[in-house]
Amino acid sequence: MAAETEMGIIEDCRQLWRKLPLPTRIMIGKRIRFISEPLLAASIPTAGPYPRHSFQSVTILGSFSSPIGHGVAAKLLDYELRSRGIIVRRIDASEWIGAPIDAKLAIRSEEPAPDDVLIVALNPDVAIHALAKLGKEKLRNRKVIGYWVWELEVVPRFWKLAGRFAHEIWTPSDFSAQALKKLFDIPVHVVPHPVALLPPPAMTVERRAKGREALGVSDTAFVGIQSFSLASSLTRKNAIGAISAFVAAFHDQPDARLILRYLSGDRFPNSLQRLREAAKVAGPQVILRPAGEGLEDLHDLYAACDVYISLHRTEGFGLNLAEVMMAGRPLIATKWSGNLDFMDVKCVALVNADLVPLDDPDQVYSQKSGRWAEPRMDEAIRWLRTLAQSPDQRRQFAEAAREMAIAELSGNAVQTLQRPLRADS
Known part of the structure; x- marks a missing residue:
């Protein structure tokens, strides 16, 4: 009952937030981010040494239960890795980052194994929140990859905070890679979304x-x-x-x-x-x-x-x-x-x-x-x-x-x- 009450309060707050004029929401959001994100970042361990072996297992942190593009991208990555023999575990961060949720897409989150590579299929603006929620103990002594994408030639400067927690970056296009390379000094690799691996919808x-x-x-x-x-x-x-x-x-x-x-x-x-x-x-x-x-x-x-x-x-x-x-x-x-x-x-x-x-x-x-x-x-x-x-x-x-x-x-x-x-x- 307490959990239901808490979720009701959260939803009421979200509804009030959405009723605010867009310029007001943007102004408040920027001010909150200026304070909150550095504090969150301070609680997340920076990218450090990790076991150097042939990686055979992965945990994907993504918005699996959300119909947004990042949710689709996380599911495509999951499908590709599994189809090629990689062991994959999934953590659904949709609720943590306030993404819209489709109940039909819901999954059960899993605990990452000690040897798993962690792939963060969330852009830095929300990845920091998800990583802080995940907890520092699940981040230490493992390789972390940020699977990020940006639509402009200039990447937001506040994204640089997230670069401290990743050993490398994957991104789905060369256009996005060129933008990310301007801001980050860690390796950036182009890893396209594997759309062709899924059977196309029947067009009868x-x-x-x-x-x-x-x-x-x-x-x-x-x-x-x-x-x-x-x-x-x-x-x-x-x-x-x-x-x-x-x-x-x-x-x-x-x-x-x-x-x-x-x-x-x-x-x-x-x-x-x-x-x-x-x-x-x-x-x-x-x-x-x-x-x-x-x-x-x-x-x-x-x-x-x-x-x-x-x-x-x-x-x-x-x-x-x-x-x-x-x-x-x-x-x-x-x-x-x-x-x-x-x-x-x-x-x-x-x-x-x-x-x-x-x-x-x-x-x-x-x-x-x-x-x-x-x-x-x-x-x-x-x-x-x-x-x-x-x-x-x-x-x-x-x-x-x-x-x-x-x-x-x-x-x-x-x-x-x-x-x-x-x-x-």
Whole structure:
């Protein structure tokens, strides 16, 4: 009963916090972080000596029960390591870091074995909290790897605190690696998310028909989709840009539809309101859908659509884009940032972009010296019209994209984990 009361109080506090204006939350958060994170960091042992042997077992600290990208990434890493014979234990940090939780994804956390390598599949802004909760006794005398990713060329300086606790860093793209190397003086290795190791969702004719019926669209209507989390910044994901391009491309085709599937609307009500206003102005061609539990609703949308649209301003990797490629759906994407590790003009309709100073009204990103992409809308509109008129082009892109994803995203975590030690390491 006491535990239930405590959880109720915590949830009430979270609800009050979410009702505060976003600028107020950001200001308070920065001030709390300035004080709390150094204190937490002081309680965590710095990276020290560890047994030098061939690593055969791992504990992953990640947000396993959360549907966010980091949760998916932790599960992909778990799957790859197990499939290659590595013993894996898991610790779910979702509740520790305040991540949204999907009960269907819940796991039972396990105790790390003394010889386990600890892979922290949480970015430094929350990793410090999780490591402090884990406790210093479980960190001493073991190798610690930070599996981190960043979406801009400039990494937040407060991340450097977490570098004290890691022996090396893994990150899923070269774009992210170059950014991290500017801040950290420990080894940084590119370890892509192994999307190609999982069986892709079934894209059957029956599933397509059922998905279209649920959306209320005809068999012949051209359908585009985008799926994103508002926690990742509505402006970075540029869904409003996708709305503008789609409506401009199909103003004379009233049955065309753009489906925007979103997560974390309750946590970012201001962003959700902006999205709703843009959709209202666009009219019935744009349909907003909150994400359901699990991934079945997303896979249903993949089956129902003709193209996936991502006019993003930047991606640290682009996990959703890789999943679309494996699902065999054609893709329009911005020609900038981490997604270029696994796509080119032969398999994706890439939209050129101009680099502009960072300006994020959602305040998820605030680096003063940062920049990101401004996709060229005229190119996006041309690609939408081209793909709508050419089923053959869509099919060619889809087939080539899956081949590219299989070639580039079949995993190298075990090779990185067990690579020979240098003589000076």
